[in-house]
Structure formats: structure tokens, C-alpha cells
Amino acid sequence: xxxxxxxxxxxxxxxxxxxxxxxxxxxxxxxxxxxxxxxxxxxxxxxxxxxxxxxxxxxxxxxxxxxxxxxxxxxxxxxxxxxxxxxxxxxxxxxxxxxxxxxxxxxxxxxxxxxxxxxxxxxxxxxxx
Amino acid sequence: xxxxxxxxxxxxxxxxxxxxxxxxxxxxxxxxxxxxxxxxxxxxxxxxxxxxxxxxxxxxxxxxxxxxxxxxxxxxxxxxxxxxxxxxxxxxxxxxxxxxxxxxxxxxxxxxxxxxxxxxxxxxxxxxx
Amino acid sequence: xxxxxxxxxxxxxxxxxxxxxxxxxxxxxxxxxxxxxxxxxxxxxxxxxxxxxxxxxxxxxxxxxxxxxxxxxxxxxxxxxxxxxxxxxxxxxxxxxxxxxxxxxxxxxxxxxxxxxxxxxxxxxxxxx
Amino acid sequence: xxxxxxxxxxxxxxxxxxxxxxxxxxxxxxxxxxxxxxxxxxxxxxxxxxxxxxxxxxxxxxxxxxxxxxxxxxxxxxxxxxxxxxxxxxxxxxxxxxxxxxxxxxxxxxxxxxxxxxxxxxxxxxxxx
Numbered sequence: 276x277x278x279x280x281x282x283x284x285x286x287x288x289x290x291x292x293x294x295x296x297x298x299x300x301x302x303x304x305x306x307x308x309x310x311x312x313x314x315x316x317x318x319x320x321x322x323x324x325x326x327x328x329x330x331x332x333x334x335x336x337x338x339x340x341x342x343x344x345x346x347x348x349x350x351x352x353x354x355x356x357x358x359x360x361x362x363x364x365x366x367x368x369x370x371x372x373x374x375x376x377x378x379x380x381x382x383x384x385x386x387x388x389x390x391x392x393x394x395x396x397x398x399x400x401x402x403x404x
Numbered sequence: 405x406x407x408x409x410x411x412x413x414x415x416x417x418x419x420x421x422x423x424x425x426x427x428x429x430x431x432x433x434x435x436x437x438x439x440x441x442x443x444x445x446x447x448x449x450x451x452x453x454x455x456x457x458x459x460x461x462x463x464x465x466x467x468x469x470x471x472x473x474x475x476x477x478x479x480x481x482x483x484x485x486x487x488x489x490x491x492x493x494x495x496x497x498x499x500x501x502x503x504x505x506x507x508x509x510x511x512x513x514x515x516x517x518x519x520x521x522x523x524x525x526x527x528x529x530x531x532x533x
Numbered sequence: 534x535x536x537x538x539x540x541x542x543x544x545x546x547x548x549x550x551x552x553x554x555x556x557x558x559x560x561x562x563x564x565x566x567x568x569x570x571x572x573x574x575x576x577x578x579x580x581x582x583x584x585x586x587x588x589x590x591x592x593x594x595x596x597x598x599x600x601x602x603x604x605x606x607x608x609x610x611x612x613x614x615x616x617x618x619x620x621x622x623x624x625x626x627x628x629x630x631x632x633x634x635x636x637x638x639x640x641x642x643x644x645x646x647x648x649x650x651x652x653x654x655x656x657x658x659x660x661x662x
Numbered sequence: 663x664x665x666x667x668x669x670x671x672x673x674x675x676x677x678x679x680x681x682x683x684x685x686x687x688x689x690x691x692x693x694x695x696x697x698x699x700x701x702x703x704x705x706x707x708x709x710x711x712x713x714x715x716x717x718x719x720x721x722x723x724x725x726x727x728x729x730x731x732x733x734x735x736x737x738x739x740x741x742x743x744x745x746x747x748x749x750x751x752x753x754x755x756x757x758x759x760x761x762x763x764x765x766x767x768x769x770x771x772x773x774x775x776x777x778x779x780x781x782x783x784x785x786x787x788x789x790x791x
Contacts, residue, residue: 286451289418289440311418322415323460323477328453331482347484348452349736349764350785352610352654353460354479354637356630371652372614376763376789377736379612379652394629394637396610396654398737402763402789478607478635479656481739481783483766485759500781501743505634505660506607508741508781523758523766525739525783527608531634531660544709547676547698569676580673581718581735586711589740605742606710611718612737 279340281332290325292332300370302336304329307363308387321359321392326384327351330395333368334380338399341373349377351397362387376402408469410461419454421461429499431465433458436492437516450488450521455513456480459524462497463509467528470502478506480526491516505531537598539590548583550590558628560594562587565621566645579617579650584642585609588653591626592638596657599631607635609655620645634660666727668719677712679719687757689723691716694750695774708746708779713771714738717782720755721767725786728760736764738784749774763789 279297281287281304290312296303306329314320330353338346365385372379382395408426410416410433419441425432435458443451459482467475493515500508511524537555539545539562548570554561564587572580588611596604626640640653666684668674668691677699683690693716701709717740725733755769769782 283444284451285440285442285445286453290453311414313414315412316414322413322457324415324419324453324457327456327460327480327482328451331452331456350481350483350766351456352479352481352739353456354629354654354656355477356637371612376787379614379737394654396612396652398612398785400763479637481610483758483783483785485766500741505658508608508743523783525741525781527656527741529634541702542709543698543700543703544711548711569672571672573670574672580671580715582673582677582711582715585714585718585738585740586709589710589714608739608741609714610737610739611714613735 279336294336297336297340300337300341302333302340302368304333304366305363308361319361321364323355326355326359326393327353329364329366330382330384330393331397333366333382334395334397335399337368337370337380338373338378338401341370342401346378346399346401349398349400351395353393353395355393357390357392359386359392360388374401376400408465423465426465426469429466429470429502431462431469431497433462433495434492437490448490450493452484455488455522456482458493458495459511459513459522460526462495462511463524463526464528466497466499466509467502467507467530470499471530475507475528475530478527478529480524482522482524484522486519486521488515488521489517503530505529537594552594555594555598558595558599560591560598560626562591562624563621566619577619579622581613584613584617584651585611587622587624588640588642588651589655591624591640592653592655593657595626595628595638596631596636596659599628600659604636604657604659607656607658609653611651611653613651615648615650617644617650618646632659634658666723681723684723684727687724687728687760689720689727689755691720691753692750695748706748708751710742713742713746713780714740716751716753717769717771717780718784720753720769721782721784722786724755724757724767725760725765725788728757729788733765733786733788736785736787738782740780740782742780744777744779746773746779747775761788
């Protein structure tokens with residue numbers, strides 16, 4: 276059984292990702308704002324690349340919190356609903372299905388003002404390696 | 405008419421993104437390897453979050469290279485075909501459609517060994533702001 | 534303001550689609566079973582093509598029930614969670630976003646046994662023609 | 663080894679689907695026009711539901727033509743590029759990946775005038791049942 280923490284990944288440390296809750300298919304992650312995440316100089320909007328990365332990671336942890344092991348992403352869809360403004364991002368991920376070969380997770384991403392800025396749907400391979 | 409360069413974005417500078425070609429709906433970008441991109445300590449695989457970010461950005465530039473202005477991402481799909489190994493990533497993006505309200509771009513991502521590691525399909529809003 | 538009914542479309546009549554509820558971004562549709570919908574002779578599973586069609590239509594009606602006019606589908610994603618068995622299919626669609634240029638709808642599809650057999654996420658162009 | 667034909671499915675017979683080519687991961691299918699496929703009475707545009715169904719089926723056959731057995735759809739994405747007008751639809755599907763657990767297919771759909779009206783990307787479970 277893996278321990279659900281985020282610090283084993285250099286990329287997670289690069290962006291400063293925090294895992295705040297993970298149990299039985301539901302996961303919450305936070306990403307505090309950094310100036311490096313700006314879309315453009317002078318903008319207070321997040322770059323979209325941070326948002327899709329966070330969705331992929333949170334969905335993975337939702338499935339892993341059910342299975343007790345990491346899974347590989349098959350594919351993902353991200354819908355950007357509105358600009359994500361400066362402040363801590365919060366990702367809520369939920370396992371929709373954890374089957375013998377495929378898992379599906381839904382992710383909702385809120386910005387520091389509480390607005391839902393993006394939603395994600397991700398498929399993972401659950402076949403043991 | 406915008407100048408198609410990548411250095412105006414703090415996030416692009418954070419990851420070290422390079423634009424190597426952009427003309428008439430076709431774009432090539434490169435991302436040199438960094439230890440910060442590792443999926444896990446000790447792994448020589450890229451984290452998936454870098455891959456989805458690169459796909460989103462390259463697709464955006466493909467549409468922008470046709471329109472001469474930036475566009476907002478509506479949604480994107482990423483299919484992970486195989487692990488992306490250490491080495492420079494190359495993204496080739498192509499505008500499939502540039503309509504009055506919607507643009508669609510396809511992106512192919514190769515790792516340092518030349519293997520196609522992921523493909524992306526992205527929709528952008530082309531309605532002038 | 535359009536009237537939200539389904540009988541204006543020859544394709545809807547071909548498959549026997551019924552609209553059972555539509556108000557303010559939420560829509561319920563039903564599709565009674567027909568032998569023509571079988572995946573294979575002798576199977577009691579729906580063909581996947583019926584399922585993706587129903588998701589696209591229900592999402593469209595969810596956005597239309599907010600806007601009071603029809604909208605064109607930009608793209609859609611369907612996740613097949615389990616086989617849909619013989620019996621009436623029920624689609625519940627909900628507008629997630631109705632913006633100036635883009636609308637997004639989520640759809641949940643249940644089979645005659647009440648199991649969620651597929652989920653859909655669809656983007657529509659809301660720019661007036 | 664399955665025989666790649668389309669007539670075993672009542673749904674395929676309902677819509678009049680034809681398989682015109684299938685070999686080694688590449689498939690061509692045709693769907694002759696019927697008045698039942700109209701989006702609305704009086705329109706000469708195909709209903710979108712026919713288009714997503716055709717994309718799902720063609721992608722499945724592309725993977726099956728490599729594996730020699732049917733596969734289950736995990737998920738699919740359809741991008742509608744322009745209205746599909748009256749006339750025979752042609753779907754060209756190509757296996758992008760046929761892995762141990764997942765297969766990915768790309769599909770291009772042309773209408774009777776030769777215009778690409780939609781593109782699809784579909785993931786299938788290749789794990790033997």
C-alpha cells in the first residue's frame with residue numbers, strides 16, 4: 276500500500292503542490308500562488324498549463340486512494356470555464372469508477388476566490404503492471 | 405499582429421520553453437530536460453503535467469500563428485501513448501480548423517528518442533474579445 | 534423563444550426519443566428500448582452509438598433550455614462506464630456553464646436498471662448565428 | 663479471429679452501415695444518406711448523433727482489424743468541424759496505438775461533398791475479457 280503524499284515527485288516540489296485530504300476515492304489538493312504561474316508578465320491569471328497539470332495529478336490520487344497503488348493516465352479532458360485568478364488553487368477529485376481495467380475520475384478546480392475555474396475528466400489504467 | 409515568442413510568460417520561463425518554428429498554422433516547440441520534470445525521484449520519465457501543459461501551449465500558438473492574436477482554450481484532450489523519457493521534448497502543433505468562433509489544433513509530442521509519447525486535441529475560442 | 538420538443542427532428546423520431554423535463558438548464562430525456570438498438574443479434578446490450586447520440590442531444594437541450602435557442606456542438610466526450618442493458622435509457626443533462634461564446638453541459642445516462650452506464654461532457658457554441 | 667463485417671449488429675442494419683475496407687489498423691466505412699438522418703424536417707444536414715455513432719464504430723473496427731477481436735470503448739471525443747450535408751458519409755479510421763491494455767484510434771469523417779465534417783479520437787480497452 277503506497278503512502279499518499281506528494282513530495283516524492285520533483286515536479287510536485289517544483290510547483291509547491293500540497294495534499295490536504297485523501298480517503299476512499301476523494302482527494303483535495305492545494306496549490307499556493309507563485310509569480311512563476313502567471314500567464315503573462317503583469318497578469319494575475321494562472322497559466323493554463325498549471326491547471327491541466329493539477330487536474331491530472333488530483334484525478335490520479337483519487338483513483339490511487341481507492342486502489343492503494345499508482346495508476347497510469349490513459350487520457351484526460353480539461354474544460355476551462357473562466358480565468359483562474361491569483362490565490363491558492365484547490366482541486367477536488369472524486370473517483371467515478373474504479374474497474375478491473377479502467378478508472379475514471381472527475382476533478383473540480385477552484386481559484387482563491389472560490390470560483391470553479393476548470394473541470395477535468397480523466398481515465399486511468401487500473402490493470403496491475 | 406502579435407509577435408510569436410514565448411518569453412512574455414513567467415510560466416514559460418519557469419519550464420524553459422523554446423519556440424523553434426511558427427508559420428501559418430504550424431508550430432514547433434522544444435522543452436529541454438530538467439531534473440525538476442521527473443515524475444518521481446530516481447525516475448527518468450517526465451511528469452504528465454509537463455506534457456499536458458506543453459500540448460495546450462503548442463496548440464494555442466498554432467491557432468495564433470493563423471490569426472495573429474492570442475486565443476483562449478475552451479477544452480483539450482490529451483492521450484498518453486507511452487512514457488516520455490529524459491531528453492528534449494518536441495511538440496508539433498497544427499491548426500485543423502480556424503473558424504469564426506472556434507479553432508481546433510492537433511498536437512504531437514515526441515521525446516528525446518523520437519517516440520510519439522502523447523497526442524493532444526484542443527479547442528480554442530476565436531471570437532475577438 | 535424555441536419550444537423545447539423533440540419531434541421536429543426525423544432522427545429523434547427514428548429512435549423514438551422522448552423529452553420528459555426541461556427547465557432552466559436541466560433536462561431529462563428517455564429512450565425506450567427497441568430491438569434495433571442491440572449491439573449484436575442475441576445481445577441485450579445497447580449499441581454504443583445510441584448512447585453517444587443521446588448524450589449529445591441531451592446536453593444540447595440543457596443549454597437551449599437556458600438560452601431559448603438551439604446551439605451547435607463544438608465537441609463532446611463520452612465515457613462508457615458499464616454496458617447499458619435492455620430497458621428505457623434516461624439521460625439527465627445539466628448546464629455547467631452558459632457563457633457569451635461557449636456553453637458546457639454534463640450528462641449522466643442510466644439504463645433500465647438504474648445503473649449509470651455512461652457520462653458525457655459537451656461544449657457548445659453560444660455565439661448567436 | 664473475428665470476421666470484420668457489420669451485419670451482425672441490429673443497430674448497424676438500422677442505419678444501413680457499410681464496411682468498404684479493413685486491414686491492419688485501417689478501416690473505411692460508408693453510410694448512405696437517409697431522410698431519417700435529418701437534423702430537422704426540411705434540413706439537408708445530418709443529425710450529430712449519427713456522426714458520433716459512426717466515429718465510435720469506425721474506431722472500434724480499426725483496433726479490431728489489428729487484434730482480430732472486438733474491443734470495448736473506454737471513451738471518445740468528437741470534434742464537429744462543419745455541418746455534414748446530405749450524401750454518403752465516409753469514415754476513415756486508423757489505429758494510433760494498440761497496446762497491451764489500451765488502444766487509441768483516430769477517425770476522419772467526410773460528407774458527400776468530400777469536406778471533413780468531424781474528427782474523432784477514441785480509446786478502447788484491449789485487455790482480453
